[in-house]
Amino acid sequence: MAPAPAQQADIPSPGGYGGGLGQTTRFDNEFNPAISFVIDVVGDYLNEKDGEEGLDLQLRRMDLLLADWVDPNAFAWVTIAYEDQEFGLDEAAIEYIGLPGRHTLRAGRFFVDFGKQMQAHVEQLRTIDRPLVLRDFLGTELAGDGVQWDYWQPAGDTTMVRYSLGTFGDLSDGERSVDTDEAAASVPARKRIDELNYTARVSALTESGDNGTLQFGGSGRFIPDFAFEHESSQLLAEGNSNSVLGLDATYGWQSDTGVSNFTTGLEYLWNTGDLAARVDDAGTPGDPSDDNLVVQNGTRTGYYLFTDYGWAQKHATGVQYSKRESSAASGAERGELDVYYTRRLSEFLRLRFGVTYANDEAGPDSMRFAIQLTGFVGPHSHGLNW
Amino acid sequence: MQHTHTRRLALLAFALVAPLSAFAFPTVKPINVVATIPDVADFAQRIGGDRVRLKTLSKGTENLHSVHVRPSMLIALSRADLFLEMGLSLEAAWLPELLVRSGNDDIQPGAGGFQNCSEGWNAIDVPETLSRKQGHLHPEGNPHFNLDPHAGRHLATVIHAALVRVDPAGEKLYDTNLKATLDELTKAETRWTELGKHWKDKRICVYHPEFAYFARRYGMNVAVSIEPKPGIPPTPSDIARVIKEMRKQEVTVILTAAWSNNRQVADIARKTGATVLELPNQTLGADWAKNWIAFQDGLHARVAAALGTPTAAEKAK
Numbered sequence: 001m002a003p004a005p006a007q008q009a010d011i012p013s014p015g016g017y018g019g020g021l022g023q024t025t026r027f028d029n030e031f032n033p034a035i036s037f038v039i040d041v042v043g044d045y046l047n048e049k050d051g052e053e054g055l056d057l058q059l060r061r062m063d064l065l066l067a068d069w070v071d072p073n074a075f076a077w078v079t080i081a082y083e084d085q086e087f088g089l090d091e092a093a094i095e096y097i098g099l100p101g102r103h104t105l106r107a108g109r110f111f112v113d114f115g116k117q118m119q120a121h122v123e124q125l126r127t128i129d130r131p132l133v134l135r136d137f138l139g140t141e142l143a144g145d146g147v148q149w150d151y152w153q154p155a156g157d158t159t160m161v162r163y164s165l166g167t168f169g170d171l172s173d174g175e176r177s178v179d180t181d182e183a184a185a186s187v188p189a190r191k192r193i194d195e196l197n198y199t200a201r202v203s204a205l206t207e208s209g210d211n212g213t214l215q216f217g218g219s220g221r222f223i224p225d226f227a228f229e230h231e232s233s234q235l236l237a238e239g240n241s242n243s244v245l246g247l248d249a250t251y252g253w254q255s256d257t258g259v260s261n262f263t264t265g266l267e268y269l270w271n272t273g274d275l276a277a278r279v280d281d282a283g284t285p286g287d288p289s290d291d292n293l294v295v296q297n298g299t300r301t302g303y304y305l306f307t308d309y310g311w312a313q314k315h316a317t318g319v320q321y322s323k324r325e326s327s328a329a330s331g332a333e334r335g336e337l338d339v340y341y342t343r344r345l346s347e348f349l350r351l352r353f354g355v356t357y358a359n360d361e362a363g364p365d366s367m368r369f370a371i372q373l374t375g376f377v378g379p380h381s382h383g384l385n386w
Numbered sequence: 387m388q389h390t391h392t393r394r395l396a397l398l399a400f401a402l403v404a405p406l407s408a409f410a411f412p413t414v415k416p417i418n419v420v421a422t423i424p425d426v427a428d429f430a431q432r433i434g435g436d437r438v439r440l441k442t443l444s445k446g447t448e449n450l451h452s453v454h455v456r457p458s459m460l461i462a463l464s465r466a467d468l469f470l471e472m473g474l475s476l477e478a479a480w481l482p483e484l485l486v487r488s489g490n491d492d493i494q495p496g497a498g499g500f501q502n503c504s505e506g507w508n509a510i511d512v513p514e515t516l517s518r519k520q521g522h523l524h525p526e527g528n529p530h531f532n533l534d535p536h537a538g539r540h541l542a543t544v545i546h547a548a549l550v551r552v553d554p555a556g557e558k559l560y561d562t563n564l565k566a567t568l569d570e571l572t573k574a575e576t577r578w579t580e581l582g583k584h585w586k587d588k589r590i591c592v593y594h595p596e597f598a599y600f601a602r603r604y605g606m607n608v609a610v611s612i613e614p615k616p617g618i619p620p621t622p623s624d625i626a627r628v629i630k631e632m633r634k635q636e637v638t639v640i641l642t643a644a645w646s647n648n649r650q651v652a653d654i655a656r657k658t659g660a661t662v663l664e665l666p667n668q669t670l671g672a673d674w675a676k677n678w679i680a681f682q683d684g685l686h687a688r689v690a691a692a693l694g695t696p697t698a699a700e701k702a703k
Contacts, residue, residue, distance in 0.1 A: 075486075097486060102487075102489030104487075111690075152489075155466075157462075158461070159454075159457060160457045160460060207456055211458055213454070213457070256445060256447040257447050257449060258643045258645060259449065259452070259643045313645060314619060327400065332409045346618050346619065347451070347522055377518070
């Protein structure tokens with residue numbers, strides 16, 4: 001063996017004599033995840049006919065996103081959201097891509113795969129708010145704790161079909177308690193396999209000419225067993241089930257230069273099963289001891305359709321109309337018409353003006369003028385819109 | 387009768403010989419190559435010849451930040467044996483998710499079928515600090531190196547090595563094609579140098595720093611940039627600054643791409659008397675840019691005409 005050069009031992013390492021820190025530190029930041037955040041500010045003026053009127057300004061949301069690879073076959077992300085004066089964990093999930101073929105598996109808390117919009121945070125949408133029918137049937141944002149399998153397969157060179165199936169502990173949204181007379185939904189803490197909550201989606205994407213893409217999809221969200229609870233009267237109605245089904249169609253077009261684009265689409269939903277529950281002041285009026293919880297069962301429908309046109313990369317305008325039947329016994333209809341203009345001040349800063357006219361059979365009609373400023377800070381990449 | 391007999395013999399002979407021809411002329415199944423932009427695809431086709439089946443993800447006409455992701459892209463990636471990207475984050479806005487979702491382990495970064503074509507390229511404009519205050523920065527430097535007249539040589543060499551790696555059986559063909567390509571590039575570079583030697587210190591205005599490599603190659607002076615920072619649209623005060631600076635420095639040419647040739651550029655040109663030269667920044671970005679060499683020929687001819695320096699035709703005389 002050749003002797004080591006004599007002078008080698010005299011050269012201190014960059015960390016000093018003794019080989020520096022070696023692997024003795026636990027506080028290395030070289031493998032920190034990518035950190036980004038979104039700030040979404042909304043100011044608006046609301047004018048309800050014979051009702052609420054005035055201005056409001058709010059930091060609507062702040063999303064803090066951490067993301068990185070776990071190992072070569074898995075990546076993970078966490079989204080911590082500040083909304084309504086509270087912090088909450090919106091998402092914390094691991095996606096495993098090491099399965100053979102085009103199968104992937106994600107586990108943790110993540111947004112459900114339903115339709116074209118529920119996978120995205122509200123500030124990422126083309127309108128200031130999520131369409132009315134999605135808010136009412138599924139929730140403003142719907143994340144669940146569970147597992148989801150994804151797979152896609154080609155059908156020729158320009159068409160693909162994608163499938164996803166998710167199972168969750170609780171997708172009840174918990175927001176069915178809209179006033180003191182209505183009961184909140186809850187699912188049992190421990191369930192049989194047939195009592196787990198499920199989502200499923202199938203979508204087909206194909207190309208239309210050199211510049212167009214056409215997509216058709218079908219989605220479902222299933223809650224096989226849940227209870228309505230009314231906290232103050234301690235009433236409980238168990239053994240309920242609810243499903244939301246949806247069909248969607250979207251056409252997108254982009255000019256050869258990418259400067260202009262046009263998107264139009266429709267999503268139609270059915271909300272079926274046990275929809276809501278309401279305390280019935282039966283027996284002695286005002287005496288809660290003989291009240292009943294009346295569960296409203298049936299099918300309600302709703303839809304939204306939209307058209308969006310973007311030009312010069314920095315401008316977009318569009319119109320969206322959403323209508324739904326109320327889950328309440330009356331099934332009263334409400335419609336919302338949104339017209340908006342979006343100005344991208346840069347790729348990471350967006351200004352939006354929106355006008356919403358609401359027509360409600362069960363409440364006051366209203367007009368809302370809103371301004372939204374959204375900043376995206378940090379690492380940035382566009383996902384696939386299945 | 388004799389005629390029928392002869393025909394039968396011929397058919398029999400064909401039936402016997404036809405299967406043997408497969409051994410004499412073995413059919414080579416082409417390897418599937420996916421390239422992000424037509425510039426890269428052009429060299430993959432030149433080097434790979436008939437041994438490659440090529441799919442290009444972008445058209446060459448679009449802004450690479452606004453590439454519309456389509457099903458055929460994902461399908462092609464899922465079947466690819468070799469994937470070629472420009473790198474330097476040029477495709478960062480749309481590519482990472484496509485690669486992950488392709489489900490093709492062979493073309494993931496680090497695998498044998500993945501090739502970042504910026505590997506070994508000496509990038510310019512590498513930011514010293516990374517902050518969005520400096521605009522839409524590319525951390526590894528200016529990614530538009532396909533516009534450098536010497537980039538063809540680099541791309542051809544890198545792609546040749548990648549093809550040999552994934553398809554060693556084709557090495558002989560790839561070597562031959564590389565040599566032919568480099569010979570063609572040598573002639574072209576001589577042509578371009580002849581035109582470009584008149585451009586030293588010529589002052590130009592650009593909308594976006596996509597022509598930085600092209601300008602640097604000939605010592606041109608990018609005196610004014612309409613975007614205050616890369617990717618940041620100019621405000622009215624920026625426009626005023628640009629007009630003032632162009633007048634002061636007597637800049638007479640604005641280089642711009644189709645997606646940035648907007649009303650602001652027209653306004654600046656009107657107020658300064660400058661010529662707006664709208665140029666593609668990729669192969670296939672215009673009718674005349676049918677391949678990378680033709681693309682560079684066209685760029686050189688148009689820049690020479692706009693600057694009022696000798697053109698290739700004048701040189702030929």
